[in-house]
Amino acid sequence: MSGIESFVQQLTTQVTEIAWSIFILAWAVGWALRGSPIPIFKVKRTGQDFIEDAIMAAFWLAIGTTVFALVSYVAGQF
Amino acid sequence: MNAFEVLSISQDLAALTYFLGTLFMALPIPLYGVKKWGPKMISDGIYSTILVNLYETILYLVSVIGNQLGTNWPSYMNWLYELLANELSIFTVVRGILTIIGFTPLSVPFSLVLTFLSGFITITGTLIVISQLIYNNVGLLIALGVLMLSLPFRIGRAVGGGLMGFAIVFYVGLPLLPAFLSTFGVNVIQDFSTNINSLQALNSLLSNAIPDYIEGTVIMPTAYLGILTSLSLGVGSAIAGGYSRLPIQVDFV
Numbered sequence: 001m002s003g004i005e006s007f008v009q010q011l012t013t014q015v016t017e018i019a020w021s022i023f024i025l026a027w028a029v030g031w032a033l034r035g036s037p038i039p040i041f042k043v044k045r046t047g048q049d050f051i052e053d054a055i056m057a058a059f060w061l062a063i064g065t066t067v068f069a070l071v072s073y074v075a076g077q078f
Numbered sequence: 079m080n081a082f083e084v085l086s087i088s089q090d091l092a093a094l095t096y097f098l099g100t101l102f103m104a105l106p107i108p109l110y111g112v113k114k115w116g117p118k119m120i121s122d123g124i125y126s127t128i129l130v131n132l133y134e135t136i137l138y139l140v141s142v143i144g145n146q147l148g149t150n151w152p153s154y155m156n157w158l159y160e161l162l163a164n165e166l167s168i169f170t171v172v173r174g175i176l177t178i179i180g181f182t183p184l185s186v187p188f189s190l191v192l193t194f195l196s197g198f199i200t201i202t203g204t205l206i207v208i209s210q211l212i213y214n215n216v217g218l219l220i221a222l223g224v225l226m227l228s229l230p231f232r233i234g235r236a237v238g239g240g241l242m243g244f245a246i247v248f249y250v251g252l253p254l255l256p257a258f259l260s261t262f263g264v265n266v267i268q269d270f271s272t273n274i275n276s277l278q279a280l281n282s283l284l285s286n287a288i289p290d291y292i293e294g295t296v297i298m299p300t301a302y303l304g305i306l307t308s309l310s311l312g313v314g315s316a317i318a319g320g321y322s323r324l325p326i327q328v329d330f331v
Contacts (some may be wrong), residue, residue: 002083008090012097019101026106050106053113057104060120064100068093071127075089 019061026054081133081221088221089130091228096123098230119230126228129317133224136246137217144250151213154253158209160267161295162202168287169195191283198291205299212248219245227318239318240311247310258302259294266294 033047096119103116129136172195176188212219219241226238259266268290 002079002087005083005087005090008087008094012090012094015094015097015101019097019104022101022106023104026104029106046108049108053116054104054106057100057116060103061097061100064093064096064120064123068096068127071089071131075131 023058026050081217084221088225088228092123092126095230129224149253157256165199198295216249235318239314243310243314251306264294
């Protein structure tokens with residue numbers, strides 16, 4: 001494995017870890033905004049958007065992790 | 079570095095692009111300009127992965143299309159080397175005549191012919207280099223195109239599509255140059271040097287060899303390369319899509 005390849009793989013792992021952390025943060029921030037006792041609809045709507053985006057991101061993270069691992073496994077068999 | 083090493087890096091870069099996309103999608107920042115990169119990069123990652131895994135299929139399709147159109151690389155390379163040999167043969171004869179007649183008024187047009195021939199030889203040599211580059215490295219060029227397409231933030235999209243389009247179109251189209259010339263009745267593979275003797279040499283060169291070489295090694299190949307370049311730009315654009323969209327829209331993200 002060349003140096004650049006391991007560098008990119010290491011970077012991808014770090015990005016994935018950060019993405020999961022950000023998902024948890026966005027989920028928490030989203031619920032905090034949505035549940036906050038502030039009578040401003042726009043703030044609550046932003047919180048709702050954060051939650052929706054965080055869920056979608058988590059879904060694509062899970063799918064991506066599975067699919068890319070599968071592709072690497074299948075490619076490694078040849 | 080061979081094509082499969084490049085593809086391996088492309089696969090990793092596609093994964094990186096994809097996961098960066100999910101990261102941008104999850105960001106708890108209410109800025110559309112930043113968050114819009116999420117779905118875009120997820121689509122890019124998926125598209126790049128598909129291209130990486132279709133590499134062998136792309137090569138096979140290029141080969142099939144080439145066969146259907148009558149592409150024959152060994153025959154084309156022989157044609158190029160024969161053309162170069164003929165040009166060098168005339169060059170040698172003219173040079174010999176110049177040496178014999180020395181510096182006389184007659185030597186001026188011969189010098190002009192020699193200058194023309196040097197130009198033709200340079201053009202043919204360039205064509206040989208380009209042809210060898212494409213013939214020997216078509217797989218690597220396509221893999222490099224995929225690598226550029228896999229880069230995050232679409233920074234190599236236009237270059238990647240251009241490289242892939244160039245490799246595909248020129249691999250299929252370049253060996254058809256002799257057929258293109260034949261269509262227009264241009265035949266540069268004839269031994270002009272046998273017609274040359276000391277008295278008729280200048281007339282023969284000026285009336286036969288030089289006009290045929292200008293047409294067959296400069297004008298027509300330039301036009302043909304222009305056609306191929308236009309086609310490769312089109313194919314590159316079809317592969318890479320525009321800056322803001324993929325060639326096949328992925329609407330589910």
